[in-house]
Every structure is written in structure tokens, then in C-alpha cells.
Amino acid sequence: MNHKLSKKDNFYGHLFVAPQIIGLVLFVLIPLFFALYLCFCDWNLFGAPKWVGFKNFRLVFGFDGDIFSKTIRNTAVLMLGIVPLTMICSLALALLANRKLKFLDFYKGALFMPMVTSSVAIAMVWYWLFAPDLGLINFMLGNLGLPELGWLTDPKWSKLAVIIMTVWQKTGYYFIIFLAGLKGVSRVYYEAAELDGASSLQRFVHITLPQISPVTFFVFVMLVIDVFNLFGEAYVLTRGGPVYSTYTLMMYIYNEGMHYFNLGKASVASIVLILLAGSISALQFSLSRKWVHYET
Amino acid sequence: MLFPFFWMVKTALMPNKVTLNYPPKLLELPIVIDNFVKVLRSEGMTRSIFNSFFIAVVSTAGVLFFCSIAAYAFSKIRFRHSGFLFGAIFATMLIPSQILLIPMYVIFAKIHWVDTFLPLIVPQILINGYGVFLLRQFMVGIPDSYIEAAKLDGLGHFGIYARIMLPLCKPPIITLGVFTFIGNWNNFFGALIYLDSEKNFTLPLVMNVFRTQYTVEWGTMMAGATLTVLPLIVIYLFAQKSFIEGIAMTGVKG
Numbered sequence: 001m002n003h004k005l006s007k008k009d010n011f012y013g014h015l016f017v018a019p020q021i022i023g024l025v026l027f028v029l030i031p032l033f034f035a036l037y038l039c040f041c042d043w044n045l046f047g048a049p050k051w052v053g054f055k056n057f058r059l060v061f062g063f064d065g066d067i068f069s070k071t072i073r074n075t076a077v078l079m080l081g082i083v084p085l086t087m088i089c090s091l092a093l094a095l096l097a098n099r100k101l102k103f104l105d106f107y108k109g110a111l112f113m114p115m116v117t118s119s120v121a122i123a124m125v126w127y128w129l130f131a132p133d134l135g136l137i138n139f140m141l142g143n144l145g146l147p148e149l150g151w152l153t154d155p156k157w158s159k160l161a162v163i164i165m166t167v168w169q170k171t172g173y174y175f176i177i178f179l180a181g182l183k184g185v186s187r188v189y190y191e192a193a194e195l196d197g198a199s200s201l202q203r204f205v206h207i208t209l210p211q212i213s214p215v216t217f218f219v220f221v222m223l224v225i226d227v228f229n230l231f232g233e234a235y236v237l238t239r240g241g242p243v244y245s246t247y248t249l250m251m252y253i254y255n256e257g258m259h260y261f262n263l264g265k266a267s268v269a270s271i272v273l274i275l276l277a278g279s280i281s282a283l284q285f286s287l288s289r290k291w292v293h294y295e296t
Numbered sequence: 297m298l299f300p301f302f303w304m305v306k307t308a309l310m311p312n313k314v315t316l317n318y319p320p321k322l323l324e325l326p327i328v329i330d331n332f333v334k335v336l337r338s339e340g341m342t343r344s345i346f347n348s349f350f351i352a353v354v355s356t357a358g359v360l361f362f363c364s365i366a367a368y369a370f371s372k373i374r375f376r377h378s379g380f381l382f383g384a385i386f387a388t389m390l391i392p393s394q395i396l397l398i399p400m401y402v403i404f405a406k407i408h409w410v411d412t413f414l415p416l417i418v419p420q421i422l423i424n425g426y427g428v429f430l431l432r433q434f435m436v437g438i439p440d441s442y443i444e445a446a447k448l449d450g451l452g453h454f455g456i457y458a459r460i461m462l463p464l465c466k467p468p469i470i471t472l473g474v475f476t477f478i479g480n481w482n483n484f485f486g487a488l489i490y491l492d493s494e495k496n497f498t499l500p501l502v503m504n505v506f507r508t509q510y511t512v513e514w515g516t517m518m519a520g521a522t523l524t525v526l527p528l529i530v531i532y533l534f535a536q537k538s539f540i541e542g543i544a545m546t547g548v549k550g
Contacts, residue, residue: 005374012453013375017366020385023422028388031399038398045405109536110298116532118482120500121521124507125304128514136303172297229394232484236504250394257398258489270394277392 039268044261056264060272068269070244071252072276074159078248079227081163082170086223087216089171094178095208108179111172119169123236126165127152130237152238155245162234162246169233170226174219181215182208213292221284228277249273301525307518308332314515331519340494340502345523347413348499352480355417359476360469363427368457370428371435372443382432389425401489411492416483420476427472434468435461467538474535478528499524 039056041049060068097107114122129136130151138148151161189207198206209216231250234240240247249269257266309327335341369375370382404415438461446456462469484500491497497505503520510516 005376009373009453010375013369013373013378016369016373016453016457017378017381017385019362019422020366020424020428021381023419023424024384024388027400027419027423028391028396031396031403032391034399034402035395038402045402105537109533112536113298113301113529113532116478116528118484118500118503118524118528120482120484120503120507121304121524122300124503124517124521125300127507128307128518129300129303131514134514168297168300232500236484236507253394253397254485254489257401263398263402267398270397274392274395 035267035270038264039271041264043263045263049264052264056268059265060268067244067247068252071247071249074245074247075227075230075249077159078163078166078230078246079224081159082166082227083220083223085163085167086170086174087219089167090174090219091178091216093171093175094182095204097175097179098182108176111175113172114169115173119232120236122165122169123233126161126168127237130161153242155243158238158242158245162230162237165233165237166227166230170223174223177219178212178215181212185211210293214294217284217288217292221281224280224284225277228273249276304518304521304525307514308522310515312513312515331515332523334516335519335523340497343495344497344499344502347496348481351413351416351483351498352477354413355420355480356473356476358417358421359424359427360473362421363424363472364431364462364465364469365457366428367431367435368453368461370432371438372440372456372461373453382428385423385425385428387425388423389429397489404490410490411496412490413496415490416480416486427476430472431465431468434465438464470535470538474531477531481528 038049040051040053042052042055043049093111097104101107130138132138132148132150132153135151137151141148149157151157185208189211190203193203193207229250230248231254234246234248235251235254238246240251250273253266253269253273256262256269306323308331309329311326311328311330366385370378400415400419401410404410409415442460442464443456446460451459482500483498484504487498487501488504491501503524506517506520
């Protein structure tokens, strides 16, 4: 092999990657700088952007603080519900499926199905299940002698409705990831523990959990990002209501930007979203050294 | 996990009046297909199915072509700055899409692409870090001797790409293709932002209107939802195995 670049190779190489480079400049780099600039501007798409310094930041955190801080609180509550519940459900199912199981492929396929289904269809089905009078969930609550709940009409319960739907939707995907992780744990550890007479609970706590901790960490980080991006399903199910009780950050950005055309404010909110998501991820990474074990 | 799907199909096959009966029963006779007929005949329905299908097919074809040809260059051709350029494309995966939302909208509004399909198709084709990365990783593993042999046979780079690389890369191409098709078919947020006039509506947008329009016509609503999901389930059943394995691999290693 000669190490001189052939002219022909150089030409075709650049030709083949050129479309991606054009896209990189047009659809990533230019918008990125534009977004930062817009944060400091007053603009409704018409006329020229007006430089206003930090006004948008004051608007988002000050006057408008009411709804915006509410979206942050909503996101926090949804996160506290969705992240642990999804992790528990998907890990539990993966543990069940990791034994020698008949029809495993069928279960995998079934669990994964919500993931490939359109978010709008999912929200419509849950809208029906949560319906006040005829909905199946309230019917079952009634049969158990419990009071019917205003899942989509009562701000106290609407978040729970979103949480249930989202956990149902996300569990299958993370189940596949956990299952792949469990398959990777060497049998040798379990055999040694069995010789030592460890109970199945002990084996789970001392072998399985530490061994799959990198996978658990991956799931944890991804789920947090999922919640920050929550939009379609929740929007179709509740429209952010009642009384903004399920209004998420993405809905705020969507409404400010695309309905009221407060492009500066929407840009600031998107930056806040990214900074929040980024700092939580960073926190997760720095704390991970305490509990994630990597094979060396 | 499958129960909501079952409930959806069951409700879709019930006359609207029967869905209002109390208590709800697990199985309900007679089974009718009126709801499906009604959905398919409703204003703009066939058009939106066509629109969704068109966007998904064109996007998938475009993504597969432009990603695979770039991946071929990055894995098998030596050219200047290739490492740097690949790094730059890879890094776009780390940039959250939300930050680009507003400026992209502004740019598309200025070049009059709003209310056309172009904003929903073009960006993912021209910059797709995930697709390029996925295919490149696979192509790196294909022995260089194949390419040397093809060169001796007089094939140029286009020939090697089309006749040698593509046939060898079927598995990751199927994964990326299924992924792209499903993602585009389901794309609600993008369509909500960019499509204004009803003749351009995609299926998720029409369903979103349905959800408000047919508030108590549960059978009709569920028939709509079933129709939205149906093509995905068919594709998914065909590609299930390679698809799930692809996810488990990229998910854990990514």
C-alpha cells in the first residue's frame, strides 16, 4: 500500500460525504448560532430582530415566572414518577424473561410494541381508557369499591395519568436493554455463589445489581432525557391541562414559539431546557463513580 | 402490555352506541367494521395516509442513500480531513434538537418551506449522525480485500459502493430503514410545527384533530388509532428480530 493520497480517492471521498457536510452547516451550525443570537432579541418573525439584551431572560424567570416555574415543577414531578417506575418495571420483566422461558421472542415483541407505535395513537387509546364515566380504568376502580377518579379533569390526578401512560410506553424499550445486560453477566459468578449457599435475593443484590450497573446507569440517563423531551403523548392526552397541571417544558417552547411567536422567549426556554438536562446528566455521571462498576 | 392494543381493536369493532353501554364487557358482539369505513371516508383521510406514506418513503430512501454513501467514504476511502469531518458529523448527535427548533423554523419560514413536506424530509437526509455512524461501524468490518479485488476488476468507487458494499450491508440497512420509516410515520411534533393547511396534514395530525372531533364516538376514534398503528405492526413483525437486536447492541454500547 502506498501512503500517498490518490487524487481520485480524495475527490470521491469528498464527493460522497459532501451532502452530510452541507447539511451540517445548513441545519446544525447556522441554526445553533442563530438560536444563541435570538435569546437576546425581540422578534416575531416579521421585520428585523431587535436587540434587547437580557429582557427575555427576565421575562421567562420574572413576570412570566408563573407558568414557566410551573412547567419546571411539573417536569420534576413527572420525572420522579416516570424514571423509577420505568426502571423497576423494565428490570423486573427482564429478570423474569432471563430465565429459560418459552415464547421469549413473543414477549420481547409484545413488550416492544408500544415503542414503535405512534405517540398520537397511544395517547388516544389511553384517553379512552382514562375516560371519566365509561373508561375501563374507572370501571375497574369502581368494581374494587374505590372512588372513580377524574384522571384527565382533576389537576390532582392528571400527572398520574401521564405517568402511567409513559411508563407503559417506555418499559418495553428498556426491558430489551436490561435483558441484553443480564445476558452479559457471566454464569461463573452465579455458580460460585450457589456453592457458597447464597440465596437468590443475595445473588441479586451482590452479583446481578453490580454486574449490570453500567446498563442501569445508561437507562437512568436516557430516561431523564426522555422526560425532558416529553411532548407528543402528553400533549394529545391532556393538552397540558387541566390548569397547566401537565404542561411540560416542550409545550412551553412550542406555544411561545409557534403560537405567540415570541421567538426570543422560546429560545431562552430551549436553552434552559438544555442546561437543565445537561447539568442533571453531568450530575448523574459524576455520582455514577460511586455505584457503577466497570469490568477492568 | 398488549392489553391497551386489544382494547383499542375491540372498541374499534363495536358500534359507537354499544361503546356507551355500562358495564363494559371483555368481548362484545356483533363485530362491525362501520367505524373503519367511516374513518376511511372521512374528510381528508385518504389524503393524509398518502401524505404520511410519501414522507416516510422518500425520507427513508434518502436517508439510506446519503448515509450509506457517506459511510462508505468514511470507512473505505482515504481522503483529506476524513477523521475531522467524521468527528464533526458524529458530534451532531450530541446537540439537543430542541435548541435548533426555533432557528430552523425561522430559516424554513424565510425560504418558504413552511407548509411543505421539505422541512420534514430534507434535514434528516442531509445530516444524520446516527445513520452515518451505524453504517460506518458495520462497513469498517468488511475486509479491504473485497475492495481491492473489485478495483482490479475495473470498478470505480460508485461501482464498488453499489455492487459490493450495499449487498454486504443488508442487516444494518434494514435496521436503519425500519427505524427511519417508523420515526417518520409517527412524526407528530415536526408535522404539527411545519404543516398548516389541511391538504398537507399527515396521519398523526388528522388523528390529533380526531381526538377532539369525535369526543364520545369511541369506536370511530379507536378505528382511527388502529389504522395509524397497523402499517407499523406489519413492518415491525417482518423486521422484528434484526430490529430488536440492533437496538440492544447500539443501546448498550452507545
